[in-house]
């Protein structure tokens with residue numbers, strides 16, 4: 001399969017999907033997320049495939065949702081298109097196990113995308129964070145729900161409320177990532193793990209995954225809907241416009257509501 005914003009490689013029973021917008025540190029835009037969903041459709045529809053590796057570049061897994069694409073959105077735009085959902089949540093709905101191999105920045109939507117995967121393996125240069133608050137918004141694709149569940153209230157609170165970014169060692173200590181490996185070993189380690197899973201009983205793996213998901217689902221779905229409404233609502237205020245404009249103009253934001 002060929003795409004513009006991602007690379008799709010099949011390596012035996014493993015599909016490796018590489019986010020590929022180097023000019024924007026793999027910022028996630030609508031086109032990329034649509035392609036990612038199509039790639040996962042392809043992997044799921046291929047009976048030979050038993051696991052997926054999702055990765056980025058050595059510098060960035062993904063530096064968040066594309067700020068330039070969403071900076072001018074209004075509340076009504078967000079509400080009517082139900083921004084951000086649908087294809088953006090496709091990874092969380094994938095029936096095959098997905099391993100995130102994270103090097104460099106996994107920020108905002110990038111961190112949220114990694115958290116939708118089943119396993120996160122981090123390179124020693126990885127950095128995780130939810131810096132949305134510095135843009136005048138909150139995480140919009142699961143961060144307030146999945147990060148709290150992954151690392152607990154105290155650390156998630158500091159990350160989400162202050163925007164503090166943590167390194168790979170701290171992420172492993174907090175339980176966000178399964179393990180940290182040398183940056184140049186990341187791809188091999190992720191592939192080996194995926195191959196190992198792909199060699200196991202497909203239905204057992206899929207049911208194990210489905211069963212783990214059920215442990216989160218009931219309260220999570222409620223929380224996600226609530227989060228999305230608040231995320232939309234922030235596009236009605238001035239601070240989102242200021243925060244995003246400041247980012248694009250490479251200056252410090254001056255928020256009205258603080």
Ligand code: CAA
Pocket residue numbers: 023024025027028063064065066067068069084105107108109110112131132135138139140141143
């Ligand atoms: N959206 C759009 N473009 C982005 C981007 C993003 N999230 N992150 C980086 N880029 C672009 C930059 O604008 C820059 O483009 P230009 O060369 O055209 O100026 C290019 O990628 C390289 O970035 P930097 O020059 O900023 O690289 P750096 O090494 O100096 O800094 C960084 C790296 C610290 C990750 C910095 O790019 C950064 O802070 N990025 C934004 C992180 C962020 O706030 N993410 C959250 C987004 S909101 C979100 O994700 C909502 C949600 O919950 C779904």
